[in-house]
Amino acid sequence: MDEALLDKLETLADAAKYDASCASSGAKRRTGGPDGIGSTTGAGICHAYTPDGRCVSLLKILLTNYCLFDCAYCINRRSSNVRRARFSVEEVVRLTLGFYKRNCIEGLFLSSGIIRSPDYTMEQLMLVARTLRRDHGFAGYIHLKTIPEASPWLIEQAGLWADRLSINLELSSDRSLKAFAPEKDGTSIKAVMGQVGERILEAKEEKRRFSPAGQSTQMIVGADASTDLSVLETSDTLYRRYGLRRVYYSAFSPIPEASSALPVKPPPLQRENRLYQADWLLRYYGFTVEEIAAGGEGGMLDLGIDPKLAWALKNRERFPVDVNSADREMLLRVPGLGARAVDRIVEARRHTTLRLEDVARLSSGLKRARAFLIAADHHPGGLTDRADLRQRLVAPPKQLSLF
Amino acid sequence: MHRIELKDGADLDGFRRALRGLVALGLEPGEVDWSGGAAPSLFGDAAPLPADAPPVSLPRAVGDLIGTVVCHRDPERYALLHRLVWRVVRGERDMLDHHADPLVHRLALLDKAVRRDLHKMHAFLRFNEVRDPANSESGGAERYVAWFEPDHFIVEATAPFFVERFESLVWTILTPVGSLHWDRRSLTIGPAAVKPEHLDRDDRFAEGWQRYYESTFNPARVNPTAMRAEMPRKYWANLPEAAAIPRMIRSAPARVQAMIEAEAAAPHRRNPDKAVAAMARQEPATLAELNRIILAADPLVPGARQAVLGEGPEGAAIAIVGEQPGDQEDVEGRPFVGPAGQLLTRALEEAGIERSTAYLTNAVKHFKFVARGKRRLHQSPTAGEVKHYRWWLMKELSFVRPRLVVTLGATAALALTGRSVPVLRERGPTGFGDWGGFVTVHPSYLLRLPAGEGVEQAYRDFVSDLRWARGMVESAG
Numbered sequence: 001m002d003e004a005l006l007d008k009l010e011t012l013a014d015a016a017k018y019d020a021s022c023a024s025s026g027a028k029r030r031t032g033g034p035d036g037i038g039s040t041t042g043a044g045i046c047h048a049y050t051p052d053g054r055c056v057s058l059l060k061i062l063l064t065n066y067c068l069f070d071c072a073y074c075i076n077r078r079s080s081n082v083r084r085a086r087f088s089v090e091e092v093v094r095l096t097l098g099f100y101k102r103n104c105i106e107g108l109f110l111s112s113g114i115i116r117s118p119d120y121t122m123e124q125l126m127l128v129a130r131t132l133r134r135d136h137g138f139a140g141y142i143h144l145k146t147i148p149e150a151s152p153w154l155i156e157q158a159g160l161w162a163d164r165l166s167i168n169l170e171l172s173s174d175r176s177l178k179a180f181a182p183e184k185d186g187t188s189i190k191a192v193m194g195q196v197g198e199r200i201l202e203a204k205e206e207k208r209r210f211s212p213a214g215q216s217t218q219m220i221v222g223a224d225a226s227t228d229l230s231v232l233e234t235s236d237t238l239y240r241r242y243g244l245r246r247v248y249y250s251a252f253s254p255i256p257e258a259s260s261a262l263p264v265k266p267p268p269l270q271r272e273n274r275l276y277q278a279d280w281l282l283r284y285y286g287f288t289v290e291e292i293a294a295g296g297e298g299g300m301l302d303l304g305i306d307p308k309l310a311w312a313l314k315n316r317e318r319f320p321v322d323v324n325s326a327d328r329e330m331l332l333r334v335p336g337l338g339a340r341a342v343d344r345i346v347e348a349r350r351h352t353t354l355r356l357e358d359v360a361r362l363s364s365g366l367k368r369a370r371a372f373l374i375a376a377d378h379h380p381g382g383l384t385d386r387a388d389l390r391q392r393l394v395a396p397p398k399q400l401s402l403f
Numbered sequence: 404m405h406r407i408e409l410k411d412g413a414d415l416d417g418f419r420r421a422l423r424g425l426v427a428l429g430l431e432p433g434e435v436d437w438s439g440g441a442a443p444s445l446f447g448d449a450a451p452l453p454a455d456a457p458p459v460s461l462p463r464a465v466g467d468l469i470g471t472v473v474c475h476r477d478p479e480r481y482a483l484l485h486r487l488v489w490r491v492v493r494g495e496r497d498m499l500d501h502h503a504d505p506l507v508h509r510l511a512l513l514d515k516a517v518r519r520d521l522h523k524m525h526a527f528l529r530f531n532e533v534r535d536p537a538n539s540e541s542g543g544a545e546r547y548v549a550w551f552e553p554d555h556f557i558v559e560a561t562a563p564f565f566v567e568r569f570e571s572l573v574w575t576i577l578t579p580v581g582s583l584h585w586d587r588r589s590l591t592i593g594p595a596a597v598k599p600e601h602l603d604r605d606d607r608f609a610e611g612w613q614r615y616y617e618s619t620f621n622p623a624r625v626n627p628t629a630m631r632a633e634m635p636r637k638y639w640a641n642l643p644e645a646a647a648i649p650r651m652i653r654s655a656p657a658r659v660q661a662m663i664e665a666e667a668a669a670p671h672r673r674n675p676d677k678a679v680a681a682m683a684r685q686e687p688a689t690l691a692e693l694n695r696i697i698l699a700a701d702p703l704v705p706g707a708r709q710a711v712l713g714e715g716p717e718g719a720a721i722a723i724v725g726e727q728p729g730d731q732e733d734v735e736g737r738p739f740v741g742p743a744g745q746l747l748t749r750a751l752e753e754a755g756i757e758r759s760t761a762y763l764t765n766a767v768k769h770f771k772f773v774a775r776g777k778r779r780l781h782q783s784p785t786a787g788e789v790k791h792y793r794w795w796l797m798k799e800l801s802f803v804r805p806r807l808v809v810t811l812g813a814t815a816a817l818a819l820t821g822r823s824v825p826v827l828r829e830r831g832p833t834g835f836g837d838w839g840g841f842v843t844v845h846p847s848y849l850l851r852l853p854a855g856e857g858v859e860q861a862y863r864d865f866v867s868d869l870r871w872a873r874g875m876v877e878s879a880g
Contacts, residue, residue, distance in 0.1 A: 009614060047527070052622075053633075060619060101530065119686075202790070256662055361505070
């Protein structure tokens with residue numbers, strides 16, 4: 001690896017880091033065997049963490065950060081003065097294999113600025129994946145960013161080689177997209193999500209390989225005026241209508257060479273965190289968008305407490321619930337109890353009547369849960385309805401960021 | 404009191420053997436001392452355990468738990484497992500579902516710690532490439548060495564992961580509690596090792612990784628607590644990239660402040676209007692361009708040797724769409740040259756259509772088959788595959804601009820209409836969007852009919868369909 005390639009790596013990693021997704025999960029178990037290289041384990045592995053607390057699982061780079069688009073929130077928009085570089089297909093392949101053999105990564109997450117045309121760009125991305133798989137027997141994880149404006153056949157070719165395809169919606173409303181990303185079109189993004197979703201289902205039924213780990217997307221939070229309610233409504237639609245595996249939320253972060261069209265201020269990390277928690281409630285805890293939003297005010301989530309506690313505090317008439325008899329759905333709504341803890345409670349109580357110390361062994365969130373739970377030797381009494389319950393449960397709010 | 408002595412580290416076999424003996428003798432956990440240590444004789448003052456005790460039948464989950472927990476450093480691990488097994492064999496078969504039971508809880512914590520340790524070793528171990536020309540074993544090929552310090556006795560337990568992932572490489576993993584060596588064929592488990600010096604001295608990729616790690620960090624999101632929760636300090640010594648962490652954290656606030664204070668820079672004066680406008684014209688503009696794309700693309704189902712393109716003049720009055728290339732078409736790279744194709748050519752002639760004046764193509768461009776010995780048996784494309792190729796077919800027809808599209812068989816009719824068409828019931832004239840259409844059978848259907856009078860009639864019907872289609876074109880022209 002020569003100095004010029006190292007420089008490019010720096011530029012094109014820097015240009016790719018605003019994409020929050022880094023998951024390497026969901027692929028079927030597979031190995032490269034004696035002639036290939038690599039394996040996927042299903043769950044994915046984080047090979048390092050950077051001081052921002054984010055996991056480094058895939059080599060996340062752009063093929064190039066030259067771009068014809070002019071999206072205000074993006075560091076690589078054509079009107080930005082950022083330093084530009086471009087990898088060849090072979091260079092990306094070499095870097096991926098080199099880092100993979102040193103056990104630094106699970107695979108590749110490749111995206112790109114739009115050069116020449118969306119089709120040309122998508123084809124280059126597809127060629128990287130194809131070369132890795134076909135010429136090097138690479139069995140590691142490949143996540144390709146899909147260029148929504150590319151022709152359908154190219155997206156389908158990409159799906160033959162990738163484990164996951166993703167298309168970033170970036171902004172939750174069509175109005176914001178029009179204002180900040182003039183070359184993008186919300187309708188065509190969703191059309192491609194629809195196409196990819198349909199193909200994934202078809203391929204599964206017909207036992208063909210097509211993006212087996214599904215598709216995901218990202219929305220930027222805090223760049224435009226969208227409320228949490230509208231962001232979550234969009235997510236809910238994406239999960240239900242397009243069968244997305246994951247929606248990522250990315251707090252809009254100040255970038256070098258920022259556009260004057262958007263706020264330059266520290267990223268709203270706490271808001272991003274609450275959106276992830278709400279997203280989990282949507283997918284695994286049986287909450288609806290309306291219920292989650294009702295826990296906050298004016299379509300925004302309560303930044304001081306997590307959305308499940310916020311909902312519980314506003315619906316205290318449903319508590320306390322008996323840990324020994326309540327159904328799973330209601331236990332999932334108890335603040336402090338996670339889905340795994342609930343499953344273990346349901347299993348354990350078949351054998352014994354649970355006391356508070358038993359629950360303590362099953363869940364690490366008992367401190368918050370005890371005000372909402374009845375156990376064999378415990379009743380919260382008036383605690384559930386105390387006016388200062390919120391204060392008792394929450395340590396004084398602390399901003400996640402350091403400044 | 405029975406004193407049992409096991410090997411250092413994770414002695415799964417020794418533990419299993421001892422367990423069988425103890426269960427056979429019906430010894431309670433309270434009567435057994437698992438602490439090992441400097442006992443002169445293997446079993447202290449008690450009678451030796453039977454060497455040929457029968458295996459103990461345990462639920463699978465218990466067996467799995469034993470496998471991980473023996474790797475733990477906790478000196479009490481064997482005693483705790485013995486207590487678990489004691490209760491299981493005495494009737495509590497679903498013991499592990501009692502998540503609130505103090506013993507189960509304690510074992511679950513040990514199990515979790517070992518699993519985490521395994522996971523962190525899979526994650527944080529770094530190989531360095533060593534070039535060792537004197538080493539003949541690897542034939543001068545790439546060789547990789549890693550040093551790692553696990554918390555528990557997990558070195559053997561991690562071997563399957565690394566063998567599976569790096570089966571084609573020669574590598575060595577060194578740790579203070581044992582080592583592994585893989586030569587692309589077999590695994591050697593070796594003794595404890597000491598940390599080698601200057602492992603990454605000659606490895607440019609190690610430097611590349613360092614620079615990647617720093618570049619992928621976003622200073623505006625600095626959150627060292629979250630990082631340390633997943634990557635505690637104890638791992639940093641063996642992670643080359645971790646050397647930069649303190650500096651990255653220290654400089655982050657200033658970097659962000661600079662970004663916030665910087666006035667939005669004047670945008671690049673270059674506004675590539677022409678390039679932006681050209682971007683919209685990316686679709687193939689000619690049939691030849693489209694064909695180049697089709698040739699370069701991979702089959703949806705692997706196997707075919709090549710894509711088989713349509714054949715015939717652009718502007719042909721009749722386009723004939725079949726299903727997909729067969730074995731012979733795949734070999735020759737031309738449509739309708741196999742047995743069904745020859746039958747079609749004959750039928751066209753009898754119907755008064757010169758084959759070379761028509762445009763012949765297939766709904767699906769690649770041959771799909773199952774291999775039976777040397778034979779490649781045709782397999783029909785699925786609806787999803789037809790849809791995948793449809794975009795190309797429609798584009799192709801839009802360049803050819805036929806006056807009439809004749810579909811042969813159900814697949815072609817599906818491709819043109821997007822719905823499944825009962826061909827025998829709907830055969831005859833129809834419309835396919837902008838084009839006039841005609842539905843008929845595929846010649847391979849005629850070839851599959853059982854011999855007899857029906858065959859001749861079916862062939863005559865097919866020819867008369869084609870004649871009818873010719874008539875439609877001529878009357879329209």
